[in-house]
Amino acid sequence: MLSAHVGDALRAIAGDDAVITRPSELRVYECDGYTIEKSLPEVVVLPRSAEALVEVVRLLHREQVAFVPRGAGTGLSGGCLALDAPVVVGTSRLTRIVEIDLANRRAVVEAGVVNLWVSNAVKDRGLCYAPDPSSQMACTIGGNVAENSGGPHTLKYGVTTNHVLGVELVLPTGDVVQLGGAVEDVPGYDLTGLAVGAEGTFGIVTKATLRLIRQPAAWKTLLAVFETVEDATATVSGIIAAGVVPAALEMMDQLIIEAVEAAFHFGFPTDAGAVLIVELDGLAAGLEPQAQQVAEICRAHRARAVSVARDETERAALWKSRKRAFGAVGRLAPNYCTQDGVVPRTKLPDILRRIVEIGQRYALRIGNVFHAGDGNIHPIILYDERDADQVRRVLDAGREILEACVALGGSVTGEHGVGVEKIAQMPLLFSPDDLLVMSDLRRVFDPALRCNPGKIFPTPGGCVETTRPHRQVAS
Numbered sequence: 255m256l257s258a259h260v261g262d263a264l265r266a267i268a269g270d271d272a273v274i275t276r277p278s279e280l281r282v283y284e285c286d287g288y289t290i291e292k293s294l295p296e297v298v299v300l301p302r303s304a305e306a307l308v309e310v311v312r313l314l315h316r317e318q319v320a321f322v323p324r325g326a327g328t329g330l331s332g333g334c335l336a337l338d339a340p341v342v343v344g345t346s347r348l349t350r351i352v353e354i355d356l357a358n359r360r361a362v363v364e365a366g367v368v369n370l371w372v373s374n375a376v377k378d379r380g381l382c383y384a385p386d387p388s389s390q391m392a393c394t395i396g397g398n399v400a401e402n403s404g405g406p407h408t409l410k411y412g413v414t415t416n417h418v419l420g421v422e423l424v425l426p427t428g429d430v431v432q433l434g435g436a437v438e439d440v441p442g443y444d445l446t447g448l449a450v451g452a453e454g455t456f457g458i459v460t461k462a463t464l465r466l467i468r469q470p471a472a473w474k475t476l477l478a479v480f481e482t483v484e485d486a487t488a489t490v491s492g493i494i495a496a497g498v499v500p501a502a503l504e505m506m507d508q509l510i511i512e513a514v515e516a517a518f519h520f521g522f523p524t525d526a527g528a529v530l531i532v533e534l535d536g537l538a539a540g541l542e543p544q545a546q547q548v549a550e551i552c553r554a555h556r557a558r559a560v561s562v563a564r565d566e567t568e569r570a571a572l573w574k575s576r577k578r579a580f581g582a583v584g585r586l587a588p589n590y591c592t593q594d595g596v597v598p599r600t601k602l603p604d605i606l607r608r609i610v611e612i613g614q615r616y617a618l619r620i621g622n623v624f625h626a627g628d629g630n631i632h633p634i635i636l637y638d639e640r641d642a643d644q645v646r647r648v649l650d651a652g653r654e655i656l657e658a659c660v661a662l663g664g665s666v667t668g669e670h671g672v673g674v675e676k677i678a679q680m681p682l683l684f685s686p687d688d689l690l691v692m693s694d695l696r697r698v699f700d701p702a703l704r705c706n707p708g709k710i711f712p713t714p715g716g717c718v719e720t721t722r723p724h725r726q727v728a729s
């Protein structure tokens with residue numbers, strides 16, 4: 255239990271209205287987008303400035319209180335759950351775009367800036383920020399940095415780590431360090447690279463220096479409709495094997511098509527087995543022949559229809575449907591759990607067959623919407639959290655899907671992170687020695703393990719005793 259004087263001190267630093275302690279208000283912070291596991295914090299503090307945030311962290315260090323960084327809470331692996339940590343430190347009020355340097359194509363933004371705001375701020379100048387998670391209307395740059403987030407356009411442009419030049423990091427002691435910075439290559443260890451993807455276990459990022467890229471001159475966005483998932487996934491391998499690198503290559507299966515169509519009425523054929531969205535970008539002159547080549551590859555794999563978005567409005571509607579697919583799934587069941595695994599692209603048909611088999615065995619409906627070009631799958635398992643047996647089956651099915659990914663030469667997460675959800679799966683990929691080295695590295699930044707404890711890997715021998723969050727069922 256947090257002592258009263260710490261609460262008072264937090265209020266003195268951040269202001270009364272920046273400190274949340276009422277249980278009804280704390281409920282908002284009991285989980286992220288991974289709703290199977292929940293844990294109520296005692297206090298949430300939302301500082302209005304980076305300076306106030308530093309003072310908050312210094313106080314927590316002096317008082318030896320563990321804390322959890324939180325952005326928008328859209329994470330899908332329980333990364334910002336308040337586990338063994340009474341305090342959540344949110345960055346949602348650090349929303350300043352500090353500097354836009356058009357000549358050098360970079361922007362310095364505070365951690366709470368929402369991903370899409372960055373591109374919106376520079377689009378009139380023909381620039382954009384490339385990483386575009388489907389949650390980009392809500393998720394923050396700090397969360398993106400912590401999770402090394404990707405998005406539909408990751409296939410061509412890379413993930414967050416390829417677009418972050420530096421970060422300002424508040425260490426768990428309250429000391430502020432600048433990792434990387436304005437120039438491309440900083441001598442010495444790539445500490446920025448280390449901090450990107452650390453899932454909030456090294457400290458709190460307060461600012462990031464981002465690379466801006468030129469918006470592509472033109473786009474061609476194709477929609478290919480298939481009778482079967484097998485044909486759609488074989489097409490993905492066919493496109494890449496032909497040497498075409500689309501900007502995005504996304505797949506939705508029948509269950510997702512139905513949900514998306516019901517929500518957005520785009521005109522997707524609800525009887526199709528799967529659709530592929532293929533976006534090509536670059537100089538206008540080269541796009542038409544490439545689009546024809548992609549259309550031929552789709553037809554060679556038995557696509558029953560291939561169309562091209564006629565204008566920007568149609569293209570935007572197509573992407574809106576894809577990017578809001580997770581939300582549309584809410585129409586199908588009271589709850590859903592989004593899995594995140596990776597397989598080599600050529601193994602997509604195998605993993606999708608396994609997912610069907612696993613779904614049948616556990617009597618669960620599973621839809622698939624994912625970044626097919628990267629082999630990054632997102633099976634969405636539908637369930638009702640009021641039914642403990644269903645929740646247990648969801649957890650078991652999810653575990654089996656990830657085991658299958660690893661058996662096929664893949665990984666247990668492509669972009670959503672390990673958080674609390676996948677701690678048990680880490681030994682599938684890493685030896686005990688690997689895990690020890692990683693946790694030693696974490697201790698360089700956070701020797702007392704007070705920043706986001708209980709995440710990524712178990713912390714035996716740490717100052718903090720790791721407990722399980724409250725699951726809907728015991729597992």
Ligand SMILES: Cc1cc2nc3c(=O)[nH]c(=O)nc-3n(C[C@H](O)[C@H](O)[C@H](O)COP(=O)(O)OP(=O)(O)OC[C@H]3O[C@@H](n4cnc5c(N)ncnc54)[C@H](O)[C@@H]3O)c2cc1C
Pocket residue numbers: 286287322323324325326327328329330332333334345365386387388389392393394395396397398399400401402403404405406453454455457458459460580581669670706
């Ligand atoms: C509908 C939907 C679609 C999604 N699509 C994608 C997608 O296409 N690609 C993708 O990669 N992800 C996707 N996600 C997952 C999620 O949006 C990303 O992981 C995102 O980066 C999380 O950002 P956030 O601000 O919500 O972070 P939070 O959920 O608040 O936190 C995530 C993690 O980051 C840490 N953290 C947050 N802020 C900081 C900070 N300032 N300093 C240090 N650590 C911090 C937290 O402790 C936690 O471990 C999706 C989620 C949803 C709900």
